[in-house]
Amino acid sequence: MSAIERRIFELGRELPNVVAPVAAYQPAVVSGNYVYTSGQLPMVNxxxxxxxxVGAGVTAEDGKELAATCALNALAAVKSVIGDLDRVKRIVKVVGFVASDAEFTGQPGVINGASELLGQVFGDAGTHARSAVGVAVLPLDAPVEVELIAEFE
Known part of the structure:
Protein backbone atom coordinates (compact mmCIF):
# COMPACT_ATOMS: atom_id res chain seq x y z
CA MET A 1 0.00 0.00 0.00
CA SER A 2 1.36 3.40 -0.99
CA ALA A 3 1.76 6.19 1.56
CA ILE A 4 -1.10 8.10 -0.10
CA GLU A 5 -3.39 5.07 0.01
CA ARG A 6 -2.44 4.60 3.67
CA ARG A 7 -3.48 8.22 4.36
CA ILE A 8 -6.80 7.61 2.62
CA PHE A 9 -7.32 4.54 4.79
CA GLU A 10 -6.38 6.49 7.95
CA LEU A 11 -9.09 8.99 7.02
CA GLY A 12 -11.60 6.14 7.21
CA ARG A 13 -11.95 5.90 3.43
CA GLU A 14 -10.92 3.48 0.75
CA LEU A 15 -9.52 4.01 -2.71
CA PRO A 16 -12.11 2.38 -4.99
CA ASN A 17 -11.61 0.54 -8.24
CA VAL A 18 -11.75 2.73 -11.32
CA VAL A 19 -15.34 3.51 -12.26
CA ALA A 20 -16.18 2.15 -15.70
CA PRO A 21 -16.97 4.90 -18.22
CA VAL A 22 -20.66 5.51 -18.88
CA ALA A 23 -19.93 6.70 -22.47
CA ALA A 24 -17.07 6.91 -25.02
CA TYR A 25 -14.09 8.25 -23.02
CA GLN A 26 -11.17 7.20 -20.86
CA PRO A 27 -11.30 7.72 -17.06
CA ALA A 28 -7.90 9.47 -17.23
CA VAL A 29 -5.20 10.32 -19.75
CA VAL A 30 -1.57 11.36 -19.40
CA SER A 31 0.02 14.26 -21.26
CA GLY A 32 3.60 15.03 -20.29
CA ASN A 33 3.77 15.00 -16.49
CA TYR A 34 0.06 15.67 -16.04
CA VAL A 35 -2.94 13.42 -15.59
CA TYR A 36 -6.30 14.73 -16.69
CA THR A 37 -9.29 12.86 -15.34
CA SER A 38 -12.68 12.72 -16.94
CA GLY A 39 -15.54 13.93 -14.82
CA GLN A 40 -16.08 11.42 -12.05
CA LEU A 41 -19.53 10.74 -10.65
CA PRO A 42 -19.97 9.69 -7.00
CA MET A 43 -20.34 6.02 -7.91
CA VAL A 44 -20.04 3.49 -5.08
CA ASN A 45 -19.91 -0.17 -6.08
CA VAL A 54 -28.68 19.71 -4.49
CA GLY A 55 -31.08 22.05 -2.74
CA ALA A 56 -34.11 19.97 -3.77
CA GLY A 57 -33.98 16.45 -2.41
CA VAL A 58 -30.22 16.30 -1.87
CA THR A 59 -28.80 18.36 0.99
CA ALA A 60 -25.66 20.47 0.68
CA GLU A 61 -24.06 18.20 3.33
CA ASP A 62 -24.89 15.10 1.27
CA GLY A 63 -23.54 16.85 -1.82
CA LYS A 64 -20.30 17.63 -0.01
CA GLU A 65 -19.85 13.97 0.92
CA LEU A 66 -20.64 12.94 -2.66
CA ALA A 67 -17.98 15.38 -3.89
CA ALA A 68 -15.43 13.62 -1.66
CA THR A 69 -16.49 10.32 -3.24
CA CYS A 70 -15.99 11.86 -6.67
CA ALA A 71 -12.47 12.90 -5.64
CA LEU A 72 -11.68 9.36 -4.54
CA ASN A 73 -12.94 8.06 -7.87
CA ALA A 74 -10.73 10.62 -9.62
CA LEU A 75 -7.71 9.44 -7.61
CA ALA A 76 -8.49 5.87 -8.64
CA ALA A 77 -8.47 7.04 -12.27
CA VAL A 78 -5.12 8.79 -11.70
CA LYS A 79 -3.64 5.65 -10.18
CA SER A 80 -4.87 3.58 -13.14
CA VAL A 81 -2.62 5.51 -15.54
CA ILE A 82 0.46 6.25 -13.39
CA GLY A 83 0.50 3.13 -11.22
CA ASP A 84 1.18 4.70 -7.82
CA LEU A 85 -0.39 7.73 -6.14
CA ASP A 86 2.90 8.42 -4.37
CA ARG A 87 4.07 9.73 -7.76
CA VAL A 88 1.60 12.64 -7.55
CA LYS A 89 3.58 15.84 -7.08
CA ARG A 90 0.59 18.19 -6.88
CA ILE A 91 -3.12 18.44 -7.48
CA VAL A 92 -3.17 21.36 -9.90
CA LYS A 93 -6.85 21.96 -10.67
CA VAL A 94 -10.27 20.71 -9.61
CA VAL A 95 -13.47 21.40 -11.50
CA GLY A 96 -16.70 20.53 -9.74
CA PHE A 97 -20.21 20.48 -11.14
CA VAL A 98 -23.25 20.57 -8.89
CA ALA A 99 -26.70 19.70 -10.24
CA SER A 100 -28.51 22.51 -8.47
CA ASP A 101 -32.01 23.59 -7.67
CA ALA A 102 -32.62 27.02 -9.24
CA GLU A 103 -32.42 28.72 -5.82
CA PHE A 104 -29.29 26.89 -4.60
CA THR A 105 -26.11 28.99 -4.57
CA GLY A 106 -23.83 26.94 -2.30
CA GLN A 107 -21.83 25.16 -5.01
CA PRO A 108 -18.44 26.15 -3.53
CA GLY A 109 -19.34 24.56 -0.18
CA VAL A 110 -20.41 21.34 -1.90
CA ILE A 111 -17.18 21.07 -3.91
CA ASN A 112 -15.24 21.71 -0.70
CA GLY A 113 -15.91 18.01 -0.07
CA ALA A 114 -13.45 17.18 -2.84
CA SER A 115 -11.01 19.98 -2.03
CA GLU A 116 -10.85 19.22 1.68
CA LEU A 117 -10.30 15.51 1.04
CA LEU A 118 -7.47 16.23 -1.39
CA GLY A 119 -5.89 18.57 1.17
CA GLN A 120 -6.14 15.92 3.89
CA VAL A 121 -4.61 13.29 1.61
CA PHE A 122 -1.82 15.31 -0.04
CA GLY A 123 -1.20 18.15 2.43
CA ASP A 124 0.13 21.28 0.75
CA ALA A 125 0.43 19.37 -2.53
CA GLY A 126 -3.35 18.97 -2.45
CA THR A 127 -3.96 22.73 -2.55
CA HIS A 128 -5.26 23.55 -6.01
CA ALA A 129 -6.97 26.01 -8.33
CA ARG A 130 -10.69 25.28 -8.61
CA SER A 131 -14.00 26.01 -10.25
CA ALA A 132 -17.38 25.13 -8.72
CA VAL A 133 -20.21 25.33 -11.22
CA GLY A 134 -23.95 24.93 -10.83
CA VAL A 135 -25.65 23.03 -13.66
CA ALA A 136 -29.20 21.97 -14.48
CA VAL A 137 -28.54 18.24 -14.67
CA LEU A 138 -25.64 15.77 -14.69
CA PRO A 139 -25.30 12.30 -16.24
CA LEU A 140 -27.47 9.62 -14.63
CA ASP A 141 -29.09 12.38 -12.53
CA ALA A 142 -25.97 12.51 -10.33
CA PRO A 143 -25.93 15.43 -7.88
CA VAL A 144 -22.18 16.11 -8.26
CA GLU A 145 -19.34 15.50 -10.71
CA VAL A 146 -15.63 16.27 -10.20
CA GLU A 147 -12.63 16.23 -12.51
CA LEU A 148 -9.03 17.05 -11.70
CA ILE A 149 -5.60 17.65 -13.12
CA ALA A 150 -2.62 16.20 -11.25
CA GLU A 151 1.09 16.69 -11.85
CA PHE A 152 3.28 13.64 -11.27
CA GLU A 153 6.92 12.59 -11.23
Missing part, protein backbone atom coordinates in the same frame (compact mmCIF):
# COMPACT_ATOMS: atom_id res chain seq x y z
CA UNK A 46 -21.25 0.67 -9.54
CA UNK A 47 -24.23 2.75 -8.41
CA UNK A 48 -25.07 6.28 -7.38
CA UNK A 49 -25.95 6.43 -3.66
CA UNK A 50 -28.15 9.50 -4.27
CA UNK A 51 -29.67 11.14 -7.32
CA UNK A 52 -31.29 14.51 -7.91
CA UNK A 53 -30.50 18.14 -7.38
Missing amino acids: GALPLVGK
